[in-house]
Amino acid sequence: MTKRTGKVICDITISADGYSAGLNQTEKRPFGDDGGDGTGDRLHAWMFDTPDENRAEVDLMAAAEAFIMGRNMFGPVRGAWDRQWNGWWGGDPPFHAPVFVLTHHARVPQPMDGGTTYHFVTDGIESALAQARAAAGDGDVLVQGGATTINQYLAAGLIDELRLHIVPFTLGAGTRLFEGVPPLKLEQVKSRGAELVTHVTYRVLS
Numbered sequence: 001m002t003k004r005t006g007k008v009i010c011d012i013t014i015s016a017d018g019y020s021a022g023l024n025q026t027e028k029r030p031f032g033d034d035g036g037d038g039t040g041d042r043l044h045a046w047m048f049d050t051p052d053e054n055r056a057e058v059d060l061m062a063a064a065e066a067f068i069m070g071r072n073m074f075g076p077v078r079g080a081w082d083r084q085w086n087g088w089w090g091g092d093p094p095f096h097a098p099v100f101v102l103t104h105h106a107r108v109p110q111p112m113d114g115g116t117t118y119h120f121v122t123d124g125i126e127s128a129l130a131q132a133r134a135a136a137g138d139g140d141v142l143v144q145g146g147a148t149t150i151n152q153y154l155a156a157g158l159i160d161e162l163r164l165h166i167v168p169f170t171l172g173a174g175t176r177l178f179e180g181v182p183p184l185k186l187e188q189v190k191s192r193g194a195e196l197v198t199h200v201t202y203r204v205l206s
Contacts, residue, residue: 022174027076046197065139066132070149
């Protein structure tokens with residue numbers, strides 16, 4: 001059997017104290033009390049305010065051949081699908097690849113412009129990963145978030161590489177990376193400081 005070359009990677013922006021979103025998330029404020037306007041503008045300022053300085057990291061996010069995300073990252077709809085919500089990213093999402101959305105409520109796949117198709121997975125994280133790997137072939141699978149979803153994959157030992165974008169402020173409460181995750185042995189692969197963020201990549205050893 002040919003050995004797979006693609007990796008399972010998680011890629012997430014966090015505050016200096018480890019939060020990817022604040023408390024009190026709503027549809028109008030999807031990142032809650034995030035130190036900004038609730039849309040993640042402060043957390044992700046490194047992407048939008050200084051894009052040229054961080055082009056390599058942004059390009060790496062887009063290089064995956066398949067993506068996985070939790071339902072909370074996909075949108076604010078809870079329970080049964082009572083409206084046609086197609087994600088926060090509009091008609092032409094930035095993924096341009098299959099996206100597997102974890103949910104407890106079945107829904108038919110939703111194709112979008114630009115090559116993105118949302119697939120809704122109701123039978124757990126391992127099933128979503130198996131489908132994403134099949135879709136990615138020898139390419140990488142990116143577990144996009146949020147932190148709760150990434151924590152499930154880390155706790156299950158299913159992540160090969162962890163890319164963190166650490167921004168220089170604290171939130172104090174919210175959705176936190178590594179919450180409920182057993183101790184991990186990590187190997188630092190690279191790090192780079194920029195004006196609004198520090199990028200750190202770890203290989204997950206155990």
